Amino acid sequence: MYSVNYHRASSVADAAKLLKSGDAKLLSGGMTLIPAMKTRLAAPSDLVDISRIAALAGVTVSGKTVTIGAATTHHDVATNAKLAKACPALTHLASHIGDPQVRHKGTIGGSIANNDPAADYPAAMLALDATIITNKRKVQASKFFTGLFETALKDGEIVTGVSFTAPAKAGYAKFPNPASRYAIAGVFAAKGKDGVRVAVTGAGENGVFRSKEMEAALAKKFEAPALDGIKLSASDMMGDLHASPEYRANLVAVMAKRAVAAANG
Template sequence: MYSVNYHRATSVADAAKKIKSGDAKYLAGGMTLIPAMKTRLAAPSDLVDLNHIADLKGIKVSGKNVTIGAATTHFDVANDEKLKKVCPALSHLASHIGDPAVRHRGTIGGSVANNDPAADYPSALLALGATIVTNKRQIAADKFFKGLFETALKDDEIVTAVTFTAPARSGYAKFPNPASRYAMTGVFVTKGKDGVRAAVTGAGDDGVFRSKEIEAALTRKFEASALEGVTVPSGSLMGDIHATPEYRANLVVVMAKRAVMAANA
């Protein structure tokens, strides 16, 4: 490690003020930033710790309307009883992120702001038609995720919460990398008053995306059988040492089937 100035923010306004000093970075759970600093892939001059801002933590459920504070941990998302009742798929997703140490430390806001192409939450928020709330504005998920590790956030913006209306049905399934537990391919599906949405993570060479092929098939019939014979183009999918684009294209359909089965269970 190298010399870095540490700041403990006491409020969102205080954090926004401190971020303007040098090449500063916000620190949430640190599950991505700290390893990047250890390997010198990131070298911020200052770290602004958001973990002690009470207003950024907690889950509120009012009917079908859900608000999750950005500093809420994966563990809390996985185990909140009210959230489990209205959107069990999101709790299920959170329960399979990383390992217990990661789930107790990592936060939903940190994951969303980082937008790792293999992270789980981006697919959920995209499929849920969620809104990402910052200290300055509200951004629809469809416009928030811009590409690999890229979002609509400005340099001085802080994700403060995510909000969504729970759909009638939702499900998530992923094929995890056995070492990292990141999604080699994950699919989150929803069926609500605005129709069917299906978002894919871990497979796109430009990050999370919605699958028109999956959505069209499930709009006709929201059952796994509706996906028989459906194919997803592999031209824009990721290829690496773990899987070819063609293999991931097949996994998208397989995971979508499992996600629909979970939604209908």
């Protein structure tokens, strides 16, 4: 074992200050950081726990505007009644993350900040054209996710929440890894006042991405058959022991149709 200094932040400002201590890392649900520390893939000198900061938790729905605090657990996102009416696709997504233990500890802010290429929330944020709110600024999702495990976050910057306009229709479908429940391929499709957006997770070689080809087809007719004949290039897909690039390319097409079907009820 190696020593680590544990700090429980009392506020976002306090957390930002504590982050300046050595090689400090934020801790909320710890679903990614703790396993990384166990395998020595991460060895921070300090842990700054933000899970008890009340201002960072909760879901607010005001008209069509949805705001979710970064420390809100997957379980709380999945079971929020107001959110289920405003954007049922997002509550459905949250209800299928990991297992009950993960859903009760993991948080939306942690998932977004980590930007795992197989995580569910990044696809939702991109498709919903969400705004990622930090302690220093607001960043559009299209500019926030920059690559595998990479985001636009700067040193000392903390994700405090997300905000988006509830879409007219939205749906999410994924083919999960049977063990981890991460997406081998997942598609979030949303239709809003600014058009159709389709985001893919679990399959892209560079992480979450939008499918312009699918968006163009669905803009003409937001129905699953509109995607017939669309084939994505395997050259942009990742390959591993779970699925080849070619298999993932096909899965994305299948999941996209299921997502649109779900969006249409």
